[in-house]
Amino acid sequence: METQTRRPLLGCIADDFTGATDLASMLVRSGMRTVQTIGVPDADQAIEADAIVVALKSRTIEVGEAITQSRAALDWLRAQGCRQFFFKYCSTFDSTDAGNIGPVADALLDALAQDVSQGFTIACPALPENRRTVYHGYLFVGEGLLNESGMENHPLTPMRDPNLVRVLQRQTQSKVGLIPFETVSRGEHAVREAMARLRADGVRLAIADALSDADLRTLGAACADLQFVTGGSGVAIGLPDNFRRAGLLEATAEPARLPAVDGPAVVLAGSVSKATNVQVAEWRASRPALRIDPRALARGEAVVEQALAFVEAHLHGEQPQPVLIYATATPDEVKDIQAELGVAAGALVEEALASIAQQLKARGVRKFVVAGGETSGAVVQALGVQILQIGPSIDPGVPLTVNVGTEGGSGHEPLALALKSGNFGSVDFFAKALRYANGERS
Template sequence: MTVSRKQTGPVLGCIADDFTGATDLANMLVRGGMRTVQTIGVPGTPDAADADAVVVALKSRTMDAADAVAQALAALAWLRAQGCRQFFFKYCSTFDSTDAGNIGPVTDALLDALNELPGSDFTIACPAFPENGRTVYHGHLFVGDVLLNESGMQNHPLTPMTDPNLVRVLQRQTHSKVGLVRYEAVTKGPAAARAALDALRAERVRIAIADAACDADLYALGEACADLALVTGGSGVALGLPANFRRAGLLAQAEQAGRLPGVDGPAVVLAGSASRATNAQVAAWRVDKPSFRIDPLALARGEALVEQAVAFAHGHFNGAQPQPVLIYATTTPEEVQAVQHELGVAQAGQLVEQALATVARELRTLGVRKFVVAGGETSGAVVQALGVQSLRIGAQIDPGVPATVSTDDTPIALALKSGNFGTVDFFSKALKHLDGVVS
């Protein structure tokens, strides 16, 4: 693959508030022809010279707002040092946050830090991802055919979303004036969308929720945001960004931007999310494939579930007919609430994440080289446990979920899935995809 452009190194620098969100965004950029690298946290040294875009994956979605801001600013400083010309703050397409943050505080801090750049006085906030059923209309977020607060997200254990009006949600998190880019302007195309942005800026709006109901709306918004220093949203709005750099002569056509090296070895599926989608995926797998459940209450009692899970997996991939297994802590919202009531919200989540992370580390030692992981927090814990520093982003498995391969000397293949993403047969599909990764 030959890519020629006027700038050496990345032109777009991205900050994601969780690991699966980072791969979701990177997937969109690869689809747009941008060679994309995802780092796990802020790298210590420059290592992105051969990429068009870099996505720094943080684990900041549910941490204290001040800590989330500090991490985002550290990521921004590193991305600026790589020569990036525009920046993107990526959060979940269901706008996961609380009244304390973290979307508002991080957006404010990034705009403040970029204040010497043109276009740093204003940005949009657009979580829409129509391909996965997330749309925004008159400022209200829909998941499929229902409002956000009727989608199951109202039961999220850490960031329950009970208000579908994103203008209200974001205004509670920020001192900046929040406005709305209405669908009636967006649907008319880039020029009308840009005029709507300019009108809001004249009204001293600093952050505007942007309506979008289809990919054409996202392309229009992406083009309208070409001159902004910072864009924020879900991965969907990134659809329109690569073409801006191409039009500016900073990015050439890049065929096979998602080409990955091959990886051989056993595989495992790890699921820590309690979302509806992941529950359905776990149930589909368990019909005819081996699985092992990790019970948080049993973990809290000190039962050796990690050791049992490792032995269970090893027995299946080390036999005469090797089989991938599912190791899961997924359960219903009611059971999650019961566990949280007994253990506390933070401890319950940490127990599961650390258990699955330890399982992953032990299985890698035993030769596992392919990991499918469900859940943003779980994915973050797993990649940290595996010591992964950065990932090459490959082709899409399901909307928002690409195949990836680590850049280690002994690479591993990973599919890191947001809890809400993927078809019911995602686990099997992802394993087949990772098996088919070729050089």
């Protein structure tokens, strides 16, 4: 008897690489066999899984190009047979007044509405386990508002307005509404009724409040009949149960154990977030680290070569040990650098760290811990990774992964990768991630 191919149920589009692994980890924990692709696969490539997450590097690129890439991902996921689609962005709603969250959401909603007359969806970045909550449309990070969290100093997407209804409305011609906490707290049916009222009033995108995982499960259940949902990874915890209740999702065991990866390790940090600054300081207190200076890169100095020599000296010294190569800086330092170099500073750092990763791979490094969404995207692309197998969570939102596809065919040596959003992870995340990559769990 011929075995029937397992068609994917949920097709996801993530606007950066660390956000994609965050989402994939959430889906695995919720019982869905999940595969993450790096970029849009070839048209004839079929993947057998319950959920597929297509990782794009579209968060901060030009709006038109972000839409083009996202539409291409949607077309590929539809060809795979997915029943529902999810657009994933950061739990801090990283964007500018021009986008890209609103324009991409509009474009994907339009593409699907041509077939199913679905002219409405929600937008909810809440991730309570990482202390991101939404109340009356305001995004909180811990006890403070988004614009007091450090995100107001982000070099590419400074978030200075915590009211997501206002933020999203500035990005879209669609009418934006709100599903307040008082509605969400009354349960799935109350949310469905609110969505129907909003839709009848011409609203296409509605910010949804959520203070707990229970609220996210309520929202997920209420979205069972929506073909398109948007949000942070938190909303995804409520989606698998819809497929389960419909008899479409089989019970699965724990995620497959990742294959062991042997070889040296390195930590690369390009994020300038508060969390990454603390993690860099923790590492530097007792371990070797080298800082990359964007100004030196702009002057054409041999920064990459110096970093490679630094790594080699420690990996192959009398007492071999992994090192940190970082460009992390304080908000004041970032402002000074941007005043001198502009936004090009970020691109210079990404290119340098990507080049370092690529050359270290050629020299035998097989384990990479990377901090920062833009940095992770540049590094993964430089390493030629195409498909990631999702393993256990190191910290909330950050799983250990092993690549199962790279450019050049299937005969590659596996790489262990921990791709961390800048604001995620415990103080000792870098050391913890390396323990996981080495097969330890303590």
